[in-house]
Amino acid sequence: MSFTRWLRRLAPLMVCLVLLVTACSSGPSKYDQVQKDTTGFGSPAAVDKKAEKGGTFNAFFPDEQDGYKVIPYQEKKGFAEYKLEQDGKTLAMLTISDTTSIPGSAEKYSAATEAVSGFPAVDQGTTATGVLVNDRYQVKVLSRDPAFTREDRVAWLQKFDLEGLAQLKGAINPVTKPTVALPEAPTAARPKDGFKLPRVKLPRLDPTLQPAS
Template identity: 35%
Template sequence: MKKILLVLILVAGLYWAFKSKDAPVPSSAPAVATPAKPVAGKTFNKLFPSSAEGFEVQFTQEKEGYAQADLLKNGKKLAQLSVSDTQANPSARDKFNNTTQKIAGQPAAAVGSMGTAILVAGRYQVQVRSLDPSFRANDREAWIAKFKLGDLQ
């Protein structure tokens, strides 16, 4: 009788041990909020620099969380300007984690050899990508600074 009781206790203990491994473990970590919906692309258009001094800003793409324009001079495409909401793609912020470079007071990073970007308010990426070799890093930085960055804060 003792052996049967011992086997039953052992079986019940094993059952309970394996069942509890499948149960969710309570956590003291705060719940992660559901990300807000990305900003509509057309709302970014007003943030782009204006056409001036022989340069033309020509909008080329607009979708949820993204707006893009070409920068032209005398009809020649020099660069591509963009603003994107990284809310739907948080890994896009990773390149700014360890940067010490700043442009217009915002963390900055190179994007390949032809691009420069900043992260505004920990969420919005403003990027200028050279389409012509004559448009250099200092030109990209100057054009990033021309965006209306205060409206993204």
């Protein structure tokens, strides 16, 4: 009788154990499927192998100036990002990305009607402004503080070394350059190209006059 009672007590436990083993061996879990979808043969690469190294972009970010700190935040192939801080507060994020890894990201600049330093510029929502350099590299400033306005974003876009960035590899899909330029950041006044000093007409000397002895 005692042995029978033990069997009755163990039976539910054995049934649960059998069900657990069956469930584990029945097939891949949803997590296994996700891993297969993202790393399996033939799945698209997250970053284009032709994309520029993120470290290459570091040289083109603005330097710290006038109480603003430009702090490295994130770097990966095809992308680099910095934080713009003042008094410990994050005002904006500064980014450079290679559009070869972001299909369609360069297309929005084809309809650009404004420019920053000669490069097509567009607003992206109400908190971001970007330019497309060399028809390939997207430079963006994204506001993280309500007080950091569009004018501030444009001013900081001008602080990037856009001309230096343009010396990297060539365009993927050339974009038509707009002709209307956004206001440049204030700079010291300088003479306009072609400026000439006024000509002063000297009096003609009488040839009959002789120098005093």
